[in-house]
Amino acid sequence: MSNANVLDYLNDPSPKTLGRSPLEWLDQLTGPTVVHVAGRDRSRTRAMATLLHGNEPSGFFALHRWLLEQRTPEVNMLFLLGGVYPAKTPPKLTVRQRPEGRDLNRCFRQPFEGPEGAIAEAMLIELRNANPECLLDVHNTSGTGPAFAVTITNDAAHQALASLFTDRLVMTDLRLGALMEYSEQEVPTVTIECGGSQDEHAHQLAYDGLVRYTTKTDVLSLEQAEWDVSVLRNPIRVELANQASIEYRDTPSGQADLTFPPDIEHRNFGIVYPHESLGWIGEKGLGTLTAIGHNRIESTARVLRIENGKIHPAQAIRLFMITTNPAIAKSDCLFYAVKASGEPIF
Numbered sequence: 001m002s003n004a005n006v007l008d009y010l011n012d013p014s015p016k017t018l019g020r021s022p023l024e025w026l027d028q029l030t031g032p033t034v035v036h037v038a039g040r041d042r043s044r045t046r047a048m049a050t051l052l053h054g055n056e057p058s059g060f061f062a063l064h065r066w067l068l069e070q071r072t073p074e075v076n077m078l079f080l081l082g083g084v085y086p087a088k089t090p091p092k093l094t095v096r097q098r099p100e101g102r103d104l105n106r107c108f109r110q111p112f113e114g115p116e117g118a119i120a121e122a123m124l125i126e127l128r129n130a131n132p133e134c135l136l137d138v139h140n141t142s143g144t145g146p147a148f149a150v151t152i153t154n155d156a157a158h159q160a161l162a163s164l165f166t167d168r169l170v171m172t173d174l175r176l177g178a179l180m181e182y183s184e185q186e187v188p189t190v191t192i193e194c195g196g197s198q199d200e201h202a203h204q205l206a207y208d209g210l211v212r213y214t215t216k217t218d219v220l221s222l223e224q225a226e227w228d229v230s231v232l233r234n235p236i237r238v239e240l241a242n243q244a245s246i247e248y249r250d251t252p253s254g255q256a257d258l259t260f261p262p263d264i265e266h267r268n269f270g271i272v273y274p275h276e277s278l279g280w281i282g283e284k285g286l287g288t289l290t291a292i293g294h295n296r297i298e299s300t301a302r303v304l305r306i307e308n309g310k311i312h313p314a315q316a317i318r319l320f321m322i323t324t325n326p327a328i329a330k331s332d333c334l335f336y337a338v339k340a341s342g343e344p345i346f
């Protein structure tokens with residue numbers, strides 16, 4: 001089956017066709033694009049998707065830089081640039097998904113409806129045809145913060161893959177139609193969250209990881225792993241209720257239901273103990289928050305407690321994906337949490 005009506009194809013692109021900068025290259029792309037690069041060992045293929053979200057450019061920047069260098073990878077490489085349409089929507093690289101479109105990284109399962117469904121289905125067909133030994137999906141987080149990997153399968157191969165980029169692996173049993181669920185096809189697959197989209201460190205991390213991914217003979221064995229990976233299992237998702245308000249201040253104004261200090265992002269991946277406060281809670285108390293784990297059980301009281309108007313962890317917890325962007329905190333979530341040990345909070 002051909003995907004030529006949905007995807008564009010580039011084979012071993014020469015520097016002349018790539019533009020001098022990632023933005024110039026983006027200008028030349030007209031839609032979701034597949035890039036093939038022939039490797040030394042042509043019997044094997046590794047795959048990497050990126051730009052599924054149009055405002056998460058680290059993987060795209062890394063790929064552009066890597067392609068310009070004209071390196072020969074150890075094995076064949078298949079690159080999938082999914083969200084070229086949102087990425088090109090002005091101002092470039094600022095829009096997660098087309099305004100009228102769906103989140104592409106929720107479309108990798110039946111039914112493949114609408115333009116994003118068609119792109120997801122076409123990408124899955126490319127993967128099936130290429131039969132890669134592994135797959136990466138490279139993203140940026142919404143806030144700043146350290147990189148981490150996400151998987152639905154926690155085994156040695158997935159840990160080794162994650163270790164090309166980071167020493168933190170979040171394992172989730174949630175199924176949302178994300179590309180990383182390709183792991184169910186017996187192809188080790190991890191999502192890499194490189195850190196913030198504006199963060200130079202995140203771009204460098206994506207590039208360094210890509211170089212390891214393309215130069216190592218073996219990326220799936222733990223003996224070859226770059227770091228010991230710590231695993232955080234089935235994080236609970238802490239959200240703000242629909243009508244609730246949040247502010248980021250060193251002292252609460254008294255107007256908001258929840259106040260976090262402006263440097264709350266420093267808590268990312270650190271352990272917070274019950275005696276430490278995270279911020280201030282308004283009159284509505286914990287009712288302004290929800291905490292839902294993969295088992296769908298509401299568990300706010302297991303995660304958080306109130307003491308003298310301040311919000312504290314109910315037990316030692318490890319937090320991540322904390323943001324200081326109120327729009328993201330309201331529309332997505334406040335943060336994720338596991339026990340300090342990395343085990344889920346039940």
Ligand SMILES: [Zn+2]
Nearest residue numbers: 053056139140
């Ligand atoms: Zn993303």
